[in-house]
Amino acid sequence: MIEQHINIPGADGAMNSFVVYPEEGGPHPVVLFYMDAPGMREELHDMARRIAAVGYYVVLPNLYYRRSRDFWLTERTEPLMALMFEHMNALSNAMVVSDTEALLRFVDAQPQADASRVGAVGYCMSGPFVMAAAAALPGRISSIASIHGANLVTDKDDSPHLMAPMIRCESYFACAQTDRWAPPAIVQTLQEALVAGGTPHRIEWYPDTEHGFVFPRREGIYHQAAAERHWERLFDLFRRTLQV
DSSP states (O other): OEEEEEEEEETTEEEEEEEEEOSSSOSEEEEEEEOOTTBSOHHHHHHHHHHHTTTOEEEEEOTTTTTOSSOBOSSOOHHHHHHHHHHHHTOOHHHHHHHHHHHHHHHHTOTTEEEEEEEEEEEGGGHHHHHHHHHHOTTTOOEEEEESOSOSSOSSTTOGGGGGGGOOSEEEEEEEEEOTTSOHHHHHHHHHHHHHHTOOEEEEEEEEEETTTTOTTSTTTOOHHHHHHHHHHHHHHHHHHHOO
16 A cells, blocks of 8 residues: 655645555545544544555545644543634635645546546535535546535535535435434435435435444444444445446
C-alpha cells in the first residue's frame, strides 16, 4: 500500500489530506472519504486503508482546514466538544462542494487514480456533504453512501433532502436505530424526497445501534456486527458502480 500525507490546493488554502492506494494494479477507481465531526485521526486512516485494500484510490481530506490543520477530538470534554461543534457548524454544503471540485482536480492529475470512476462516502456530519457533491457534480460522482448521516433534513434552502431530484447516482443510507441526529421521522422525510425525486437509493436500518456505531474506538457505541455489515454494503455498492 502507498500512503501519503499531502496538501491539496483547496478553495481557501491548503487542504491537508491522507491518500492511500494499492501499490500495484492501477489506475484504481477513486473513493472520496468525508470525515465525521471529531476530525482527522488514525481511526479514519485505518478505515481509509481498509477501503484502499480492496482496490481503490482513497482520498481523506481534512474538511476543517480553513480553521485547523490538526484538530481531532482527543477527549469528550465540554470545551473540546464545543470547539468541535464550532468547526462543524462553520462548514456548509457549498464549501464542501467547492472542496470536492478541488479533490477531483487533484485525482484527475494522478496517474494511479482512475478519476472517471468516483464514489464518495460520508460519515455522520458528512452524510449531507456526499449528497451535495452528487447533486452538484452528477457527471463525476458515480455512487454515494451516507453512514449514520446527520442533518439530512433541515429547514434551510440547502437541505440535503431537497437535492434529491438532482442526485442521479446510486445512493445508500445506513441508519442507526437510535440516532437523535436522524430519527425515524427525518429518515421518512428523506425517503419520500428520494422517491419523489427518482433517486436510485437504498435506506437500511441497523437494529440495536446508536449514532457512530461503525467506529471501533467509540467506546460503548461501536457495534461490530453492524459495522461489518456496513463494510459489506459499502464494498458491494462500489463494486457495482465503480468496478466496471
